[in-house]
Amino acid sequence: MRVRPHAPDATGCVLDITPDSAGWQHVGFKMVVLAPGQPLAGRDDGRETCLVILSGVADIVAGTHRWTGQGGRASVFEDRPPAAAYVPAGTAWCVEAGSRVELAICTAPGEDGLPPRLIDPAAMSREVRGQGTNQRFVRNILPETEPACGLLVVEVITPGGHWSSYPPHKHDRDTPGEETMLEETYYHRLDPPQGFAFQRVYTDDRSIDEAIAVEDGDVVMVPRGYHPVGAPHGYDLYYLNVMAGPRRQWMFRNDPAHDWIVRRA
């Protein structure tokens, strides 16, 4: 359920999670670190892509579009939204790094139909969720209110000592009006980077019940079940979530054992 980054290959890839490697149907997630001047090109005929410039500056090309000088965050912990672009299935794209670039490539099954578009950082909605040590900061990069076939992409900062995705929630059954079925990846970063955090992934029947120690750059895969996260004192946690499933809607159900926490708040 946890995948650690490997040394960069010739393309700069440090993580490559495909539906086959994850043993699921929808979500793909790849992390690439580009050197200044290095390009990376891609095209996926059956899958749509959301390119997210997590840090650094790059030109993004998609089909006939070119968006120059996008991004600019020094790190994922800088308090500003990332640059991102939506690329429909079957459209060629290229990211050309103007500096060292951390690029997340988020994919899900899709069709060619929507136009490629730059996702304006200024238009990404922000949310502060929870109270006290449950407070966390959310940026909606590609939410269900914005067009795509199946992809949902969001990033979250959990301050040290806080919890997020908490109280534990899940989205693994398609029950109209109550819950949707979405696979999910968590790409974790820590500040400072020697820190660690914990994520538990568990189902009601405990057929999955894992407590996972995560370090900087790890990915946790959530095929189903609840998936709360805790960040220890002193270490802020960033994660990027990619979700997709049969229906493009984020409708979750809290663990009934812990739902009292939000009802009390």
Ligand SMILES: O=C(O)C[C@@H](O)[C@H](O)C(=O)CO
């Ligand atoms: O609210 C949070 O703490 C973030 C989570 O909702 C996270 O994006 C997730 O678990 C999505 O299913």
